[in-house]
Amino acid sequence: MDTESNHSGYSHHSRGRQQRERRHDGQKSVNVTVGQPLLGEDSGRGEEDEEGQDDRWGETTTAVTSERSASFEDLAPVGTSRIPDTVKPNTWIMIGFYLSCALGLFAILTPPAFIVLPQVFWGSQLEPCGVVCEGLYISLAFKLLLLFLASWAVFLRPPRCDLPRLVEFHALLIVLLFFFLSSYWLFYGVRVLGPQEKNLLGVVEYAVSLVDALIFIHYLALILLELRQLQPFFYLKVMRSSDGEMRFYSLGTLSIQRAALFVLENYYKDFPVFRPDPPVVRKRTRHNNHHQVYSVDGPNSSTVSQSQTLISTSTNYKERYYEExxxxxKVRRRKARLVMSVHDAFSQLKRLVQQDEEWKLPNTLHPREAAQSIFPLIAQSLQRYLRSTQQAHLHSMEEIIQHLTLCLTHRMSPQAFLEQYLHPGPPVQYPSNPYGVWTLVSEESVTSPLRSDLTFCLQCSDTQLLVTVCGIPFLKLSETFISPNSHRLIVSSKPETNL
Incomplete structure (x- = not known):
């Protein structure tokens, strides 16, 4: 049986068609108005009423949207929609970032300054160098441009993490660049500005040598910060303590804190979102309080030793098995109900669009309005499925409507809409899952390099990751030559004869 859903003020013929649908006898119809909460904790009937009803849930469910001034904002959200806490870098992290940018900009502007200052102070007294200097000017300009682009691509990244200690290679490169520029400026002041050097060619060559040295420093930074960690030396076993979910990663030679940062970056995209196990409601039986004491020493033992064991005669494991x-x-039943309701809602909307095209009515229904019109048809079954699969805290009503609007805008199938809820994704997919502040727990200094048999923990408010470091063993391959004639099969072409 078909279901009809009417949006507020959509068309007059759809309301008449719905009234004819409701005159049918023998149909079970549920009228859902806009102001009725669908996704609250109380769904109208308790879980006990739902479990006691029969499975004849495929009957018609008619959603009636009122023409009064009401909106879908009156609906209660799924669970509690938590806004992610925006964790920003602290003041010292931003100060260090801006100082590094200023130092890099000062290093790029230093070679042009070496050439401009003599021309400003004593321009008419300089010795002209002609074509040689002009060629060096072009070389210097292109080198500075390439150096600026390379520095922007590698270093100019806003801080995205707050580590407990300084990154040793970052600090080493900044100190090296500072002393390098200081040495060049000191030599420039003593040998060029002090004696008022008139040889412009020597000054230009001095500036070009500075640019070459800066390019080598950039090459060193690229090796230490990017290429050094590409060759794998260790593999990390990451296990989530709450449910035992595990992932394995290969990693190069890094410090403990940078390895922890690598683990967290992959955790938010590789691990499935944590869903707590549903609470197991055990039924009290008369066997739960009955216990027997068995003596391991035999019936003739005169003393009660510590080897006596308390053995429960209850069948709790059987109860748990049947409860699971x-x-x-119940999850399979609710999943089937959800799939059918979504398919019916999409089919109903498709029929309404086809009828409007046949009657040549103007298509004035916006995708979001269409999503709001069919949302009540799937709200109850979706809410029950999310609660039974422990996903109610991951989805809010507004997010579901937005996802439904996206599917209708791009003409996606009902299964594409359901995929987000039937197969939960990684934590980064859910904005309602806040990115908490992690704590690195390690017995060694976090700036120490990784080594085999090292263990450290990453703790958040409700999650703990246990990381175990294992070294990749030394691999040795040997070669064995097999002669092509050693495994040939000779087949005789002569027919067999009977003796």
Whole structure:
């Protein structure tokens, strides 16, 4: 049986068609108005009422949207929509970043300054160098341009992490660049500005040598910060303590804090979002309080030793088995109900669009309005499925409507809409899952390099990651030559004869 959904003020013929649908006898119809909360903690009936009803849930569900001044904002959200906490770098991190940028800009502007200052102070007294200086000017300009672009691509990145200690190679490069520029400026002041050097060619060559040295420093930074970690020396076993989910990563020679940063970057995209196990409601039986004491020393033992064992005769493992099986059955039933309701809602909207095209009515229904019109048809089944699969805290009503609007805008299938809820993705997919502040727990200094058999923890408010470092073993390959004639099969072409 078909279901009809009417948006507020959509068309007069759809309201008449809905009234004819509601006259049918023997149909179970649920009228859902706009102001009725669909996604609250109370869904109208309790879980006990839902479990007691029959499975004849495929009957018609009619969603009636009122023409009064009401909106879908009146609906209660799924769970609690938590806004992610925006964790920004602290003041010292930003100061260090801006100082590094200023030092890099000062290094790039230093070679042109070496050439401009003599021309400003004693321009008419300089010895002209002609074509040689002009060629060096062109070389200097292109080198500075390439150096600026390379520095922008490698270093000019806003800070995205707050590490407990300084990155040793970053600090080494900044100190090296500072002393390098200081030495060049000191030599320039003593040998060029002090004696008022008139040889312009020597000054230009001095500036070009500075640019060449800066390019070599950039090459060194590229090796230490980017290329050094590419060759794998260790593999990391990362296990989430709450559910035992594990992932393995290969990594090069890094410090503990940079390895922890690498683990967190991959955690938010590789690990599935954590869903706590559903609470197991155990039923009290008369066997739960019955225990027997068995003596391991035999019936003739006169003393009660520590080897006596308390053995429970209850069948809790059987109860847990049946409860888990019942929960799995309930999840499958709610999943089937959700799939059918979504397919019916999409089919109904498609029929309405086709009828409007046949009657040549103007298509004035916006994708978001269409999503809001069919949302009540899937709200109850979706809410129950999310609660049974422990996903209610991951999705809010507004996010579901936005996802439904996106699917309708791009003419996606019902299965594409359901995929986000049937197969939960990584934590980065859910804005309602806040990115907390992580704490690195290590017995060694966080600036120490990785080594085999090292263990450290990453702790958040509700998550703990245990990282175990193992060294990749030394691999040795040997070669064995096999002669082509050693494994040939000779087949005789003569027919067999009977003796």
């Amino acid at each position: 099986a019942e929960h799995a059955r």
